[in-house]
Every structure is written in structure tokens, then in C-alpha cells.
Amino acid sequence: MSKGIAITGMGIISAIGNNVAENYDALINERKGITRVDNVETIQRDEIMVGEVKFTNSELIAQLDLPPDNNYSRTAMLGAIAAKEAIASAGITDIKKFKTGIVSGTSVGGMDMTEKCYYEYLTEKKFQKYIESHHAGDSTQKIAEQLEIEESLVTTISTACSSAANAIMLGARLIKSGKLDRVLVGGADCLSKFTINGFKTLMILSDTFNTPFDENRKGLNLGEAAAFLVLESDEIVKAENRKVLAYVKGYGNANDAFHQTASSDNGDGATLAMEKALKVAELKPSEIDYINAHGTATGNNDLSEGRAILRIFGEELPEFSSTKAYTGHTLAAAGAIEAVYSVLALQNNVIFPNLNFKTPMKEFSIIPQTELKKKELKTVLSNSFGFGGNCSAVIFSKEA
Amino acid sequence: MKKVYINSIASISPQKTFDNTIFLDEITDYNDTVIFAQDPDYKQYIPPAAARRMAKGIKMGVVASKIAMEEAGIETVDAIITGTGMGCMIDSEKFVSAIIDNNEQYLTPTSFIQSTHNTVAGQIALGMECKAYNFTYVHSAISFESALLDAKMQLESDEAEHVLVGGVEELGEHTTKVHRLINHIKPEAVAISKVLNSKTEGAVFSEGTNFFVVSNERKESCYAELVAVETFNTLQKEKVSETIETFLKENNLKAAEIDVVVFGNNGDVDFDSFYNQLSEGILSKTQQVFYKHLVGENNTVSAFGVWLASKILKTQTIPEIVKINKINPSDIKTVLCYNQYRGQNHSLVLLKKC
Numbered sequence: 001m002s003k004g005i006a007i008t009g010m011g012i013i014s015a016i017g018n019n020v021a022e023n024y025d026a027l028i029n030e031r032k033g034i035t036r037v038d039n040v041e042t043i044q045r046d047e048i049m050v051g052e053v054k055f056t057n058s059e060l061i062a063q064l065d066l067p068p069d070n071n072y073s074r075t076a077m078l079g080a081i082a083a084k085e086a087i088a089s090a091g092i093t094d095i096k097k098f099k100t101g102i103v104s105g106t107s108v109g110g111m112d113m114t115e116k117c118y119y120e121y122l123t124e125k126k127f128q129k130y131i132e133s134h135h136a137g138d139s140t141q142k143i144a145e146q147l148e149i150e151e152s153l154v155t156t157i158s159t160a161c162s163s164a165a166n167a168i169m170l171g172a173r174l175i176k177s178g179k180l181d182r183v184l185v186g187g188a189d190c191l192s193k194f195t196i197n198g199f200k201t202l203m204i205l206s207d208t209f210n211t212p213f214d215e216n217r218k219g220l221n222l223g224e225a226a227a228f229l230v231l232e233s234d235e236i237v238k239a240e241n242r243k244v245l246a247y248v249k250g251y252g253n254a255n256d257a258f259h260q261t262a263s264s265d266n267g268d269g270a271t272l273a274m275e276k277a278l279k280v281a282e283l284k285p286s287e288i289d290y291i292n293a294h295g296t297a298t299g300n301n302d303l304s305e306g307r308a309i310l311r312i313f314g315e316e317l318p319e320f321s322s323t324k325a326y327t328g329h330t331l332a333a334a335g336a337i338e339a340v341y342s343v344l345a346l347q348n349n350v351i352f353p354n355l356n357f358k359t360p361m362k363e364f365s366i367i368p369q370t371e372l373k374k375k376e377l378k379t380v381l382s383n384s385f386g387f388g389g390n391c392s393a394v395i396f397s398k399e400a
Numbered sequence: 401m402k403k404v405y406i407n408s409i410a411s412i413s414p415q416k417t418f419d420n421t422i423f424l425d426e427i428t429d430y431n432d433t434v435i436f437a438q439d440p441d442y443k444q445y446i447p448p449a450a451a452r453r454m455a456k457g458i459k460m461g462v463v464a465s466k467i468a469m470e471e472a473g474i475e476t477v478d479a480i481i482t483g484t485g486m487g488c489m490i491d492s493e494k495f496v497s498a499i500i501d502n503n504e505q506y507l508t509p510t511s512f513i514q515s516t517h518n519t520v521a522g523q524i525a526l527g528m529e530c531k532a533y534n535f536t537y538v539h540s541a542i543s544f545e546s547a548l549l550d551a552k553m554q555l556e557s558d559e560a561e562h563v564l565v566g567g568v569e570e571l572g573e574h575t576t577k578v579h580r581l582i583n584h585i586k587p588e589a590v591a592i593s594k595v596l597n598s599k600t601e602g603a604v605f606s607e608g609t610n611f612f613v614v615s616n617e618r619k620e621s622c623y624a625e626l627v628a629v630e631t632f633n634t635l636q637k638e639k640v641s642e643t644i645e646t647f648l649k650e651n652n653l654k655a656a657e658i659d660v661v662v663f664g665n666n667g668d669v670d671f672d673s674f675y676n677q678l679s680e681g682i683l684s685k686t687q688q689v690f691y692k693h694l695v696g697e698n699n700t701v702s703a704f705g706v707w708l709a710s711k712i713l714k715t716q717t718i719p720e721i722v723k724i725n726k727i728n729p730s731d732i733k734t735v736l737c738y739n740q741y742r743g744q745n746h747s748l749v750l751l752k753k754c
Contacts, residue, residue, distance in 0.1 A: 043504045109538075155631065160516050177553050197507055255480070388521060
């Protein structure tokens, strides 16, 4: 039960870089990717900051060499770019050699095109090709098409901002149960007017750089990104002589069952998720070396998560930080983005700083790691929470 | 590895299926291109004030989950797993159109909050005060099967004892309108008796929900044993027969041993051939049944296929209205469900009498 599932490749595109190397470079050089939004036309432009991938859709189409009549949503394109990097980095040349599937998380799906063409669909034939790319599963079908994964298990999870963490969890289960030999897990979400305005109405968007775990935090910055990890069975690792980057050691999912959009004050769901993950990993809280927190910088999340972390770790609290100040909150992709960062932390024995932090929260005395820190890391715990009470925790480890 | 049982079922569909004591005894005849789910008495299950805030999909999901829980005779579960291909269309449409119509001003959060795909699973958890595992799959026509597979893996490994699994889909006005434009909806009204041979493209669109309690312990109320679930993102038409035979072989079965096959025919002249090649081929001597003429097409309607298979296995009867051919097996032990949508996202679900 406690044996980890091997991670043999990863890929990412986010506001702080177009691949794993660029993301790592930005992380260790404390370069955040938070700006005004350029690729979404919105009247909220001057009131919000976002973590945006600066390529336009045409540039992404060119990068992927898609035909002019393609109907890829931005989510699908970001996903395909990250997925391709993940496959290449694992050294996979023949995707069909092993039974390979995909589990992806998304919340926006093809909403970016739907909101652009909503009424135009009724009259303009040239836009109608995007009607079929609205549904969330379409982005994953497109990623499968790009990777030539056929006749296989390809599915999509949408549990709001915990989607990609749950995709990693399902992927690990699929390998453990022998359903698949190899699975690409992760998530993709693009910026859209839908989410910008949605979070705006909830009044949880900051008008400046987000400040996780700070007393004076003003809310989150939305972000867009995609990231994927390759999980492979021990048999493949052995047969192909793979370099294992890290292992998925434990995972836990629970529901807060408190409110559709808010977390409970004491972080019941988050606590349960971390407990379960530790149990699956057969680790004690004191054996966790770093926590990559969900830390969205909303009043509600950071308080609830902080309390949950205290409930689990108490006096034995390891360093923790949120990387949302770099990337913004990338919604369904966040769990995958932060999985890549957790693996990078393990590989390089480094803890990424929680940028923009100034004032400790008055409710408790815990303070995030605010400077880059070298530390021998064996295990990292990554949290992801979402609307609908969805709470997830995943533990990554250096050793199986 | 533990065995997995379907211990209860619940269905809200364009037919009167929410009452588990009857089995398609009385059929509502439709002659349309879009058909809606028949409402149960929601206030029996949800306080009217709460129900008013819920879009139809949420209401249907919450009520069907309660019916399924009641029949299984349990208060809580170890996991709630739902599937929805299109998600909460009504609230999504409300929010998108409000953004566009009011140029991003004067917006309220309610429809945004309820638009996320996991709203139904979240509401069920809230209502049940269930802090357990909670997942929502959103992969077109295999959304429900993904949920079923997840549940099955957890039950087999004994990580969970009881799992609530369901699929839910609601119709959104604008979404229906645009799907007409790309001919995914039939061009003209078709009576339920004519769906199978309509010879036109597209399907009769619909909505509905089906929930099941699946457990690794066989309860008195048991409908069927869930033997296998498999999904395929793509599958060439020429490879369907071979794929089914391999799937059956992995479960120590041959095509001839299938007593009933539940097909996902929706009368779309471009895609029904996926099933017809089987009716004329490896499953020609098998009792074939279908259901989309009764309940229409939507992304999780294949859960109705599993509902139908479960009912057939438990009652050992096959309503005339669902029969494609007349083999009339006397002892129904094994049922196979096969579904695909527009040539993609194929699923196979194998059930046995319990």
C-alpha cells in the first residue's frame, strides 16, 4: 500500500515559464508572473492582476502546428504543450508500446471560445466548429489526439480547484490496480471572462499582487496554466531503465461538506484530506519535510488551511509556502502545477519562497517560508482545495 | 479482490422511472427532437426554499441520490462519485449570457457558484453531511463510466464499502439551440416508435439522472454484480467486435454467453452502424435491447442503460418496448452494455445476476 508510484516525466506551461526549466528558473530567482491581462478582453482589466501565459491563441496554434480548421480551445492548447513536454522528458518514443491513458482536470474547458462566440454561433458558420469543443472532456480528447493515444482510458475530472490533484490520485490508483501501465496526469485551465467575472462577483480577487498567508491579504490573482506528469508502473521503469524523478507516495480526498464555495473555519475537509494522504503514504506528520500549500490568498482559504495544517502538524510544522504569488491561482490546473513544483523541490532540495508576505495573520503564529531555502527534502505534501467542498492532498517522495 | 454489487438504483428520466416498484409499465409517448425529464415530487425530498435555488440538474441529482440511498438502506457512504458531460448548463448559460448582455456589470454570484461541474456532488455531500471522497468526472459520454470505474476500484481494494455513483445531465436552452445548428439534434420530430429507423442524422436530446449505490457487500436489495467497466477514447468501427470479444475473454466469457446486450442506438443514421454491425454480427443471436427512444440522448444517459440492465437482471423480465429482436432468454445471467457517442468515447459495462 505504501509503495509510491513512479513519476518519470513532467511538463508545464504557466505565467512564469513555458517549460519545466523556465519555471524552475523563475521560482529560484523569485520572478513572479503576475501582470494585467492581455489576452482576454475584459472591462475588469484595470481592477485585477492575473498570471497569464503571454502567447496569443494564434501563437499557440502555430507552436502546435494545428491546421487552420482546428477547433482547439485555449485550454486544450495549453494542455497539449505541457503534455508533450512531459512525454518527451520521460524519454517516451513509442506511446503505443505500453497501455497508456490520460487523466486531466479542467474547470473552464472550452468556455473561452463559448463566451467569445456565444451569440455569434447562431449566425456565423465559421465559429460553429467550437460548439463541440465547449465540454470539459474535449480538451482531454484533444491532448490524447496530439499524443496519439488511442483506444484507451482517457478521462477528465472537474472538482473545481482540486481537479488536477484528483487526476494525480486517480492516475496512481489506475497504475496500482493494473488498469494502465502508464498514465499522463495533470490539468489545464485558461483564463476566461467567465472565471474572471465569477470570482469578481464573489469579491475574492485582489486588485494587486496576491499575498498568501498575510494578515492583509486581499484575495487571489487568477492564473492560467497546464501541467502534466507521467506515471509509470515499476515494470516499465525497470524494462525501460527510466530515471524516476519522484514518487506519488500518498493521496487523500475529502469533502468539507460545509458550504458550496467557502471552507469551514477549522478546515475539516482539508484536515481529513491530509490525514488520509499520510495514512496512504504510511508517514507520520513529522516525516513531511515541506508543505506546498494551496494558499490562494483569500481571507477564507488561508485561515481555514492554516488551521488545518496546525491541526495535523502542531508543533512539528515543517516549512510551508504557497507558490500562488508566482503563478496566480490556476484553478483546475493548480494541483498539477504545484505537483511539478513539489517534484522540483525534491530534485533540487530547495524550498520555494512564499512571495509578498509581510504581516503574520492574527489568528495563529505560523509564518510561511519567505526566502529560498536549501534543505534536504525527502517528502513534500501538496494541498489543493476547491468549490463544492473538495479537498485534496498529495504526498510526493524522493524514495519509493 | 472483493466483488462489487449494485445494491440500489434510482432514475429520473423522460419516462416515469423514479418509482422503483414499476418497470416501464406505462410509457410516455413523445414526438419531438428534445425531451425533458419528468419531475418527481421534489418537495418530498427537498425543502421548497432550497429547491427554488436549485437548477433542475441539481434537484434531479439530489433527489435521485436520496432514492438510491433509501433503497440501499444506508445513511452514508464512503464516496460520492458523479459524472456529467455538460455540467450545470442552466447556471452556466445564465452567467455567460449575463456577462455578455450586461457587459460584465451588475453580476451576482449565484449562477457562477452553481455552474461548476461538481455542484451536484457537492450538494449531495452537503445534504448528507458526508465528508468522504467526492469526485466528478466530466468526459462526455464516458463521464458516468469513469465514475463507475473509480467506485469499482475502491470497492475491490476494500478502500470503500459503499459508494454512491451517478450521472446527471440537464438541458440548457442556448446549448440546445446551438447543437441544432450543427445537426447533433434531429432535424424533425420523431415518435419514439420511429427513432430506431428514423434514417436522419442527430439524436433526440434529453436530460435526466441515474444514481446507484454500489458496495462490496451484497445486500437484500441487490440488482446485479458489476463485473467489469472499460472505456475507450477512440475506437474504429471495424475494431468494435474484436474489442468486445477481447473484453469478454478477459472476463472468461464468449459472445454466445451474453444473455442480453444493451445498445446505445439513438437513431443517428451516421453512428448507429457501430451497434448494427454487432446486431448482425457477433451478437446476432443475443437478445438486444435499447432505450434511447424512450429517454433520449445525453452525455450520461448510458447510466440509464446500466439502470435498464440492472432492472432486467433483478426482475428477470424484459419490457417489450426495449426489445430490438425477439430471442427471449429464459434465464438472464449476464448482460453487456455498449455505448458510444458520435463515434467517440466508447464504453463497455458487464453485469451479472447476483
